[in-house]
Amino acid sequence: MTIEVSVLAEGKRRGYHPGMKEGPDIALIGSLIGDPARANMLTALTAGKALTATELAGTAGITLQTASSHLSKLEAGGLIAQRKQGRHRYFTLADDDVGLMIEGLMGFAAYRGFTRHRTGPKDPALRKARVCYNHLAGDYGVRMLDSLIAEEVISGAGDTLQLTASGTDKMTALGIDLPALTRLRRPVCRTCLDWSERRSHLAGSLGQALLSLFLDKGWARREPDSRAIRFTGTGETEFAKLFPLPAPSTVEPRHQHTVEA
Amino acid sequence: MTIEVSVLAEGKRRGYHPGMKEGPDIALIGSLIGDPARANMLTALTAGKALTATELAGTAGITLQTASSHLSKLEAGGLIAQRKQGRHRYFTLADDDVGLMIEGLMGFAAYRGFTRHRTGPKDPALRKARVCYNHLAGDYGVRMLDSLIAEEVISGAGDTLQLTASGTDKMTALGIDLPALTRLRRPVCRTCLDWSERRSHLAGSLGQALLSLFLDKGWARREPDSRAIRFTGTGETEFAKLFPLPAPSTVEPRHQHTVEA
DNA sequence: GCGATGCTTCGATGACGATCGAAGTATCAG
DNA sequence: CTGATACTTCGATCGTCATCGAAGCATCGC
Numbered sequence: 187m188t189i190e191v192s193v194l195a196e197g198k199r200r201g202y203h204p205g206m207k208e209g210p211d212i213a214l215i216g217s218l219i220g221d222p223a224r225a226n227m228l229t230a231l232t233a234g235k236a237l238t239a240t241e242l243a244g245t246a247g248i249t250l251q252t253a254s255s256h257l258s259k260l261e262a263g264g265l266i267a268q269r270k271q272g273r274h275r276y277f278t279l280a281d282d283d284v285g286l287m288i289e290g291l292m293g294f295a296a297y298r299g300f301t302r303h304r305t306g307p308k309d310p311a312l313r314k315a316r317v318c319y320n321h322l323a324g325d326y327g328v329r330m331l332d333s334l335i336a337e338e339v340i341s342g343a344g345d346t347l348q349l350t351a352s353g354t355d356k357m358t359a360l361g362i363d364l365p366a367l368t369r370l371r372r373p374v375c376r377t378c379l380d381w382s383e384r385r386s387h388l389a390g391s392l393g394q395a396l397l398s399l400f401l402d403k404g405w406a407r408r409e410p411d412s413r414a415i416r417f418t419g420t421g422e423t424e425f426a427k428l429f430p431l432p433a434p435s436t437v438e439p440r441h442q443h444t445v446e447a
Numbered sequence: 448m449t450i451e452v453s454v455l456a457e458g459k460r461r462g463y464h465p466g467m468k469e470g471p472d473i474a475l476i477g478s479l480i481g482d483p484a485r486a487n488m489l490t491a492l493t494a495g496k497a498l499t500a501t502e503l504a505g506t507a508g509i510t511l512q513t514a515s516s517h518l519s520k521l522e523a524g525g526l527i528a529q530r531k532q533g534r535h536r537y538f539t540l541a542d543d544d545v546g547l548m549i550e551g552l553m554g555f556a557a558y559r560g561f562t563r564h565r566t567g568p569k570d571p572a573l574r575k576a577r578v579c580y581n582h583l584a585g586d587y588g589v590r591m592l593d594s595l596i597a598e599e600v601i602s603g604a605g606d607t608l609q610l611t612a613s614g615t616d617k618m619t620a621l622g623i624d625l626p627a628l629t630r631l632r633r634p635v636c637r638t639c640l641d642w643s644e645r646r647s648h649l650a651g652s653l654g655q656a657l658l659s660l661f662l663d664k665g666w667a668r669r670e671p672d673s674r675a676i677r678f679t680g681t682g683e684t685e686f687a688k689l690f691p692l693p694a695p696s697t698v699e700p701r702h703q704h705t706v707e708a
Numbered sequence: 709g710c711g712a713t714g715c716t717t718c719g720a721t722g723a724c725g726a727t728c729g730a731a732g733t734a735t736c737a738g
Numbered sequence: 739c740t741g742a743t744a745c746t747t748c749g750a751t752c753g754t755c756a757t758c759g760a761a762g763c764a765t766c767g768c
Contacts, residue, residue: 209563209573210556210557210561210563210642211486211561212480212489212490212549212552212553212561213481213483213485213487214561215480215556215561216479216480216486216552217477217478218477218481219473219477219480220477220479221477221478222474224474225472225474225477229470229473232470283558284555287551287552287555288473290551291473291548291552292470292471292473293471295472295473295475296470296471297544298525300472301470301471302470302472342603346647381470
């Protein structure tokens with residue numbers, strides 16, 4: 187049944203098998219991410235802030251010249267974008283897709299135990315709440331999406347998330363300009379796999395708007411040089427009030443995935 | 448346990464910046480995928496068949512010695528696993544996670560137009576139905592999951608898919624040994640983002656079992672040297688009968704993602 | 709035992725690319 | 739204008755790694 191692959195082995199021994207090149211080219215992206223300096227820069231940009239070349243060079247631990255070379259490569263590869271502003275150049279991830287892809291890789295790496303840093307002291311804070319490019323991730327992000335689905339603000343089927351009618355009202359009441367969000371080219375609701383929780387949280391323009399809301403209302407603050415988000419006291423209570431979770435008895439199985447320590 | 452990946456000699460660069468190193472290490476994985484030869488091997492393995500070192504060397508267009516070196520690196524990195532069988536060594540992807548990650552990268556690459564091969568003639572077949580490591584992907588895979596959710600065989604909230612009670616009966620009636628699937632360590636239902644459709648299809652042990660079912664029943668066949676799956680005539684009708692789609696008027700918005708050519 | 713096949717290890721070569729110094733361009737602040 | 743900051747480009751160096759030839763080990767068929 188599966189045997190006839192041996193034909194393949196007979197073929198041309200040395201050199202280049204002409205067929206077989208189907209599908210997209212992942213090597214290009216892999217090589218872009220594969221360099222430690224570039225990976226550091228991308229990781230830094232995953233915090234969502236626009237950073238200058240000098241700042242990125244600092245976080246990557248390389249000189250400005252080298253950083254410049256890396257940045258032009260990343261831009262040529264479509265992973266980042268730059269915006270000139272005076273004599274500064276601000277770099278960001280190119281779009282949501284890049285952020286999602288990098289978070290995906292991080293999730294895989296984290297699950298495999300590929301950490302650069304032996305889980306430093308910041309780690310618990312990151313797992314609790316952090317920025318995922320432009321939306322909320324970590325335990326709080328996952329809990330928020332859980333609540334939104336349980337409260338039927340969002341109806342989810344597979345990865346196709348949709349705002350319900352009541353959800354639209356609720357978000358508008360919160361002060362979110364939904365028409366403006368739908369006018370954007372980007373999807374409003376989207377899932378993003380959380381690397382620390384290994385479950386989905388809410389991405390898309392709504393996810394971004396909600397995080398902005400928290401920050402604007404003073405419920406949460408960004409840690410200076412980190413992806414971590416710190417909720418204030420009132421932020422905690424408001425968050426819990428706004429996104430309640432079903433009673434612990436009714437709790438659905440956390441994840442079919444049995445993650446054993 | 449997973450630690451001595453130091454095979455890859457993550458060289459200490461001169462300008463090592465001590466702080467700022469939070470989060471998982473994506474550079475390691477990136478560098479593994481970043482080499483074209485290794486990327487070709489991984490892509491070939493995404494078809495789900497176990498392949499020998501010689502076969503993989505052929506598809507990558509390199510000699511056996513070089514392939515051997517690459518394969519040991521991939522194994523040290525936890526991306527592939529090998530199984531000795533007589534004088535052959537069969538290589539496969541290490542587990543579902545690797546397959547999902549690679550498909551994720553492919554989706555990103557495809558969306559960015561990073562194709563190695565200028566969309567060859569096989570491309571339509573691949574987009575219609577193909578193997579995604581061990582389950583069905585492409586248009587048929589997405590349609591199947593859509594139908595399963597519409598028919599309430601599977602209830603989906605975010606990425607947390609769950610078999611319903613009626614769904615359990617239905618699958619058992621099809622001849623799927625659900626108790627056996629649940630006994631496995633792996634999740635039964637899981638989503639996997641389809642790179643051609645940019646929507647989810649069904650992965651997990653149930654996804655694998657369903658694909659096996661189609662192949663066993665003779666409804667579909669694997670193309671010899673490709674990931675493509677070709678459905679037979681009866682297979683088409685049986686598939687359509689088994690996984691009906693809601694009437695086109697009721698069709699939910701295909702995807703919030705507006706993919707413009 | 710023998711030869712043949714499948715694969716790994718060793719060693720040498722060669723090429724690519726990451727790195728930084730130095731010089732060049734752009735913008736700002738006087 | 740001058741000097742300063744932000745960044746890019748050029749050029750040279752140097753390391754790392756992919757590559758393959760050759761030899762070594764394992765397994766099969768006989």
